Amino acid sequence: MPVSPSSEAPPPEDSRRARLHQIIFEADTFAGRAFDVTLMILIVVSVLTVSMETMRDLSPRTQSAMVVLEWVLTAVFTLEYVLRLMAVRQPWRYATSFFGIVDLLALLPTWLGLFIPGAQALLVVRVLRLLRIFRILKLARFLSEAERLTHALRASLRKIAVFLLSVGTIIVIVGSIMFVVEGPENGFTSLPVSMYWAVVTLTTVGYGDIAPRTALGQMIASLVMILGYGIIAVPTGIVTSELTANRFQHGVSTQACPACSAGGHDMDAKYCRVCGATL
Template sequence: MLGLKAHDSATRRRIRDILDGEDKVFGRRVAVALHALIVLTALAFAASTMPDLPDQARLILLWFERAAVAIFMVEYLLRIFAAEKPLRYILSFWGIIDLLAWMPSLFMTVGGSAAIRLLRLMQMVRTLKIIRYSRALRRLARAFNSVRAELALFYVIALFLVYISSVGIYFFEHEAQPDIFSSVPASMWWAMITLTTVGYGDAVPITLGGQIFTSLILFMGMGVFAVPAGVITSALVGRDIEEIGESLEKMETSEERARKKQMPISKN
């Protein structure tokens, strides 16, 4: 009985390693195949939106979508089977992403154009699965996770600045341009494109006060929206330093063990 349990546990661990791309024999092949499938499904979806696409091509894309959905569904079920705690995986971020990679396609026959558009949008969640199989992207995801509190604080401050900027430009420009800056919510579009230094030119201040206020907002935008890049870079560098330290510790430990094995045993 214990042997069967150990064999079952080893099988599940092997399945997890294969699906995560860590198995020495099949891991890399499976990761590359899933990478390619995710990219191809995204390209197929883009091609299916072309209005002049021949009916035969649409049929091929339809069957390709069905095949991809079947593969993603099998992968999802295998991950549930191989998970140490299946319920935790199902409710986890990656469990939800894996579910949304194939589930919406089963309900594409739901009536209503709005519902179909929403389901098609949810289908594109499967592109996030590519992060799971990329070591560099996993490092970036871990960096985001380690500084999520700082990023959350930054976004709260950014939203506060958007609101303050909208109120400020409304007071300066409402009387001069009542159609463009008709209200504070309408002015938020100007605040977004100004703080991000995009500046489409569809909403431009014409009063002296509005222009001076815009200049201040531009300087603030260049400083504030450069913060996330520095925070994430610092997290990536910190993670690299930690990994180097762990590698050095493992090397030192293995060298100490090797020296102890080579030491002669004294006889009393």
């Protein structure tokens, strides 16, 4: 009796890829969970190693050991990155995704260090890879809240852009006024310097390296400081209103797409929200 195409076993290559994907991208099995937990430990060790390498009081032997450990970890992460590319049916989608770019950036500083001294300090970007801990620990409720916050930020983008444009206009105007009122003799030597003072004052940072000397300049500075307190609350209010209006209640799955590795799918999703592949 002939076997229907739907009942045929998948090719060995697809089976190996599916198994590799389950271990590397999923955390539902013991092997997958062990892989992810081990990866998290190695990332933490890597960040600590890079941080300790910047300490000047380490002995030469300790510094050499740190360099060797850094290269060993880089080799492990390079192998892991290659395996991630092999585990998905569409490697380019994974390579251009957020975590794909982060994974690549986590490797480049060590290799760039062969040509650019000091580039290894950029390895602290590896700490971004710890964001996977929400999926690894199956904290789906945290993922839902993160998705809700992301949705609110996207919805607030235009309002915040208008707000920043308004702030930028205020900075230019106030900086120009202070340049005319105070002048170079009081430290406001140019328009860029005056606008720098306006930014520092409007944000209520107040470094104190430049300060108005005249009575009129001090009065303007006082008004700018008071205005700064009111401006600081605006972005918070915009995002908060969007969070209140946003009724994003869908649960977020911890599963990753076997084709492009994208996550953040609804609990009842059957197809990938990015590439449309079957989950």
